[in-house]
Amino acid sequence: MKGRPAAMTVMGVCTVYFLTPIWWLFVSATKTRADFTTTAPLWFADVALVDNVREVLTYRDGIFVRWMGNSVLYTAGAALIGTLLAAMCGYALAIYRFPGRETIFNVVLGGVLVPATALALPLFLIFSRAGAANTFWAVFLPSLVNPFGVYLARIYAAASVPGELVEAARIDGAGEVRTFFTISARLMLPALVTIFLFQFTAVWNNFLLPLIMLGDERLFPVTLGLYTWNTQVNQVPQLRGLVLVGALLSVVPLVVAFLLLQRFWRNGLGTGSVK
Amino acid sequence: MKIPRRPLAVAASVAVLVTACSAPDDTADAAACTPGDAQSVTLTYTSWIPGIEEVVDVWNKANPKIQIKVQTGPNGNNGTYQNFFNQLRAGNPPDLGHIEYDALPSFRVQDGLFDLGACANVADARGQFIDWTWDQVSFGEENSAYGIPQDSGPMALFYRKDLFEKNTIAVPATWDEYAAAAEKVRAAGGYITNFSQSDINQFAGLSWQAGAHWFANDGDAWTVRLTDPETTKVAAYWQGLLDRKLVSTVPPWTTEWDHAYNSGSAWTWVSAVWGANSISSGAPDTAGRWAVAPMPQWQAGGAVSGNWGGSSTAVFKGSAHPYEAAQFALWLNTSEEALTLLAQKANLYPATKAGASLPVYAQGVEFYGGQKIYEVFAQAATQVTPGFVWGPTMTSTYATTSDGFKTAVSGGGTLTGALAAAQRSTVDTLKSQSIPVKE
CATH class of the missing domain: 3.40.190.10 (Periplasmic binding protein-like II)
Structure with a gap:
């Protein structure tokens, strides 16, 4: 009990530290352009949130809506397929014994340490050779692989899928694929949610790859679109407000994903630590 | 720590390898700039000018045989220039690109630009541009043009007319007077500029x-x-x-900076023609209180101006249709139709001699108390010292x-x-x- 006030203080400071920028963003997004420069940055002036949101959604025939849609497509698609790939790969590494297993795992682990930024340019050159730069696939395909997910899936599979269970399934006549989907994947579910969330945020926030790959603004994810607007503020001052409101709207899907899935996530982190 | 290094090294060597086999080929340079024999061509044009799609639409409707496809991105120094360099290295640059004057030489030393000086249509159009803007794309070389001048940023003095009058300070015509005025402004509680x-x-x-x-x-x-x-x-x-x-020293282009102008703390700004819009949007409370005068001079009675900003439309080496690309670039930067749209959509101030007399620039501007401020800039545009060259x-x-x-x-x-x-x-x-x- 002695440590409690101290812990609360640390938590309180962290909360303020993390929430202040979001609070600022929210307050700023509700202001009119004139109020934005002239009124106190952390408190409301005339609330014009609805007008601001409408302006963002309709600016240039609703290009922002398209960017949001693209982001959801890149992110949800890549996170779903990526989680499946990571789960299968990690599962295989955990359950099956085969020569080269550790080597493969070590190479994957090495992949964790290569920042995505370092790979963007080589990927661009490769996609250019294939004539696929500036296409949907140029951003989607590289987002599918996630070495950290493979690592997590292996650890979780080893901890939560007992070898005896897999053995029993085999004796009962289930094929390997069926065993994976009907038994193992379910046991690994909390881990899969964790991997999904990690990858969801990683792809949603991935900026450099689309920046390098894409020139057609109809393919932009929302991060790149907002950044592009932000660099045009000097020429079109109206955009400053749109960037703020757009940034606020662009974090909404992330918040929703976390709120919906956090129950699983907490579960997943706990399971791993106890075993 | 040994294992992690290996993939990195592999990745790096792959990059080098790919780079090595896709260096831009030099044969395109030899291609004479003549009309192609293709029935119709589609060219790509990368630009971050707001609203450029609408300008290009006008061209596309009128020129079914030369269709332009717009690509976009963040402004040059924030990513698009780097993309151009990557694309040149990968051998797939767009046909045309938007490049600011100060960035052109860096593309030139990388051998990335088509010298449009070889195009007859470009040589003929040279006389339509203000001389010093042409220097920006020719780098002073006779018969060369590494782009078509698009816009310019002749400079003048924006000042708070109301505050200068109220404190009976004369509008400075020379830099000495400007320094003297700065003392008086400071005494009155403001800063002459930032x-x-x-x-x-x-x-x-x-x-x-x-x-x-x-x-x-x-x-x-x-x-x-x-x-x-x-x-x-x-x-x-x-x-x-x-x-x-x-003078105050607030970082430029921040809300703090806007605030300095909006609150009346900063009284003048020596800036380019596009600055007119920066003030009206950043300092909305000061509407009607500003005016524009010529830039202060180093010599009393002088008439010399500077330039801040400006850009060109360049054709990248490797374009299979330089003549058609130049044709579009010329239309974009000389036709009254396009220049008017560029002025309205993106506040681009033209680089042509005729550009200053576009009807959009003949109006008085309400924010500046109805002053016809563009007359000052049109004058300034002809007084910019020629021969300024940017480095690579x-x-x-x-x-x-x-x-x-x-x-x-x-x-x-x-x-x-x-x-x-x-x-x-x-x-x-x-x-x-x-x-x-x-x-």
């Missing part, structure tokens, strides 16, 4: 007016002269204002200069010291890129 510590382009414009020539290229080697007497004079002048605390490594020159200026502003050095450091580092950067340089 010194731009991190946007070096403004300082470049001020030096340009004073007759500085930061770079020169004699065809064999570059000369760097960031410390020439003219630049040094300008630096010493502003150092004097800084030392006497007569401006990004790094700007970065070192701005580092030095920031230190100087916080009292840790001088502007002239910062320029001397930038001079050294620019020469080093040129050498490190194997660009010949005379010391």
Whole structure:
């Protein structure tokens, strides 16, 4: 009990530290352009949130809506397929014994340490050779692989899928694929949610790859679109407000994903630590 | 720690390998600039100008045989230039690109630009452009054009008419008067202006007016002269204002900076024609209280202006249809239709002689008390010193200069010291890129 006030203080400071920028963003997004420069940055002036949101959604025939849609497509698609790939790969590494297993795992682990930024340019050159730069696939395909997910899936599979269970399934006549989907994947579910969330945020926030790959603004994810607007503020001052409101709207899907899935996530982190 | 290094090294060597086999081929250079025999062509054009799609639509409707496809991205220094370099390396640059004057030389030294001087249609159009804007794309070489001038940023003095009148301060016509006015403004509780510590382009414009020539290229080697007497004079002048605390030093392009103008703390701004829009949007409370006068002069009775900003439309080497691309670039930057749209959508001020008399620029501007401010800029556009050349490594020159200026502003050095450091580092950067340089 002695440590409690101290812990609360640390938590309180962290909360303020993390929430202040979001609070600022929210307050700023509700202001009119004139109020934005002239009124106190952390408190409301005339609330014009609805007008601001409408302006963002309709600016240039609703290009922002398209960017949001693209982001959801890149992110949800890549996170779903990526989680499946990571789960299968990690599962295989955990359950099956085969020569080269550790080597493969070590190479994957090495992949964790290569920042995505370092790979963007080589990927661009490769996609250019294939004539696929500036296409949907140029951003989607590289987002599918996630070495950290493979690592997590292996650890979780080893901890939560007992070898005896897999053995029993085999004796009962289930094929390997069926065993994976009907038994193992379910046991690994909390881990899969964790991997999904990690990858969801990683792809949603991935900026450099689309920046390098894409020139057609109809393919932009929302991060790149907002950044592009932000660099045009000097020429079109109206955009400053749109960037703020757009940034606020662009974090909404992330918040929703976390709120919906956090129950699983907490579960997943706990399971791993106890075993 | 051994394992993680391996994939990194592999990735790096793959990058080198891919780079090596996709170097841009030089054969395109030899292609004469003549009309192609293809029935119809589709060209790609990368630009971050707001609203460019609508301008291109006008062209596409009128020219079914030369269709332009717009690509976009963040503004040049924030990503699109790097993309251009990557694309040139990968061998798939767009046909046309939007490139600011100060970035053109860096593409030229990378051999990335098609010399449109060989195109008959371009040579014929040269006379339509204000001479000094043509220098920006020809680099002073006869019969060369590494792009078509698009817009320009002739400079003038924006000032708070109401405050100057109320405090009976005369509008400064020379830099001496400007310094004297600065004292009076400070006494009245304001700052005459805000010194731009991190946007070096403004300082470049001020030096340009004073007759500085930061770079020169004699065809064999570059000369760097960031410390020439003219630049040094300008630096010493502003150092004097800084030392006497007569100017504020808020970082430019921030809300703090907007606030300085909106709240009446900063009274003037020596800026380019596009600055008119920056003030009206950043300082909405001051509507009707501003006016525009010619830039203060170094010599009483002089009529010299500087330039801040401006860009060109360039054709990348490797384009299979340079003639058609040039045809579009010329239309975009000389036709009244396109220039009017560019002015309305993106506040681009044309680089052509006829551009100044577009009807959009004939109106009085309400924010400036109804003054026909563009008459001042049209005058200034003809008074910019010709022959100013940008260097091939401006990004790094700007970065070192701005580092030095920031230190100087916080009292840790001088502007002239910062320029001397930038001079050294620019020469080093040129050498490190194997660009010949005379010391």
